[in-house]
Amino acid sequence: MVDxxxxxxxxxxxxxxxxxxxxxxxxxxxxxxxxxxxxxxxxGNLLDLAKLHGSTGYQRLAKEFGxxxxxxxxxxxxxxVNSSKTAHELFEKRSSTYSCRPQSVMSxxxxxxxxxxAHMPYGERWNVHRRMFHREFQQSAATAYHPxxxxxxxxxxxxxxxNPENWESYLRHNAAAIIMSVTYGLKVAPxxxxxxxxxxxxxxxxxxxxxxxxxxxxxxxxxKHVPDWIPGASFRKKAREWHAATIGMKDIPFEAVLExxxxxxxxxxxxxxxxxxxxxxxxxxxxxxxxxxxxxxxxAAESV
Ligand SMILES: *[C@@H]1O[C@H](CO)[C@@H](O)[C@H](O)[C@H]1NC(C)=O
Numbered sequence: 284m285v286d287x288x289x290x291x292x293x294x295x296x297x298x299x300x301x302x303x304x305x306x307x308x309x310x311x312x313x314x315x316x317x318x319x320x321x322x323x324x325x326x327g328n329l330l331d332l333a334k335l336h337g338s339t340g341y342q343r344l345a346k347e348f349g350x351x352x353x354x355x356x357x358x359x360x361x362x363x364v365n366s367s368k369t370a371h372e373l374f375e376k377r378s379s380t381y382s383c384r385p386q387s388v389m390s391x392x393x394x395x396x397x398x399x400x401a402h403m404p405y406g407e408r409w410n411v412h413r414r415m416f417h418r419e420f421q422q423s424a425a426t427a428y429h430p431x432x433x434x435x436x437x438x439x440x441x442x443x444x445x446n447p448e449n450w451e452s453y454l455r456h457n458a459a460a461i462i463m464s465v466t467y468g469l470k471v472a473p474x475x476x477x478x479x480x481x482x483x484x485x486x487x488x489x490x491x492x493x494x495x496x497x498x499x500x501x502x503x504x505x506x507k508h509v510p511d512w513i514p515g516a517s518f519r520k521k522a523r524e525w526h527a528a529t530i531g532m533k534d535i536p537f538e539a540v541l542e543x544x545x546x547x548x549x550x551x552x553x554x555x556x557x558x559x560x561x562x563x564x565x566x567x568x569x570x571x572x573x574x575x576x577x578x579x580x581x582x583a584a585e586s587v
Pocket of ligand 1: 345346348349350365366367
């Protein structure tokens with residue numbers, strides 16, 4: 284049973300590999316791509332991609348090939364932009380061409396990050412999320428959050444005065460406390476906060492999936508269907524764990540706010556303000572509010 288399955292799976296992989304290679308050849312033909320490392324038969328720049336860990340790998344590429352470097356492997360094209368000048372040129376001045384986001388099977392489909400408007404493709408769905416975010420965080424609305432920041436700044440100063448040697452954990456706590464308060468009106472524990480740990484776990488997966496050589500499933504999307512017992516399919520187990528953390532990160536603090544709103548004791552926050560405005564349930568906006576809140580919270584957890 285298992286043998287027959289493994290053989291057909293292997294054949295399938297070889298077939299898909301060949302098809303990808305041929306398609307790739309066809310696509311590359313006639314295109315004028317920027318310079319980059321030599322494109323090897325079948326694997327393309329896979330070996331170069333595997334070497335791209337940390338900033339030194341990218342610096343080496345720029346030194347050798349210039350300010351814009353092109354790599355490609357199995358249909359995945361990657362452009363490495365070395366300087367802020369070029370980044371500004373492409374992503375600011377020509378943002379209508381380049382503001383789309385690549386879609387990763389691992390992070391979007393398996394880990395569940397398709398909720399995040401920071402990772403969404405440019406389009407209507409992205410637009411409604413961005414507008415919701417802007418409603419509470421445009422400059423005129425953001426001043427409403429000054430008291431929260433002042434209160435946490437005072438707490439930080441008091442802590443620093445008492446135990447200056449703990450400055451690092453106080454600074455981390457300060458960032459997490461402000462953002463959880465602004466986003467959900469929730470307090471965080473001084474150490475090992477549940478919400479912060481959840482976000483860190485959820486971010487671990489997208490962080491790894493975002494690396495250019497990330498996961499094989501991003502080169503061969505059909506691999507998302509392989510059964511768990513196939514050697515090398517451990518990414519599925521990891522993806523499930525990260526998916527659970529991602530759902531928890533989105534749902535748990537949000538539901539805490541719903542509960543507080545029901546009891547009439549929710550503090551003003553991004554979530555409670557938007558839920559109190561107009562009628563989000565009727566307009567199908569609850570999910571959008573929840574998604575935007577999770578992006579803010581995740582971005583903050585990453586920076587603490
Ligand atoms: C890459 O960027 C660095 C930092 O901005 C710069 O010093 C270097 O000259 C750039 N390399 C190329 C090839 O443009």
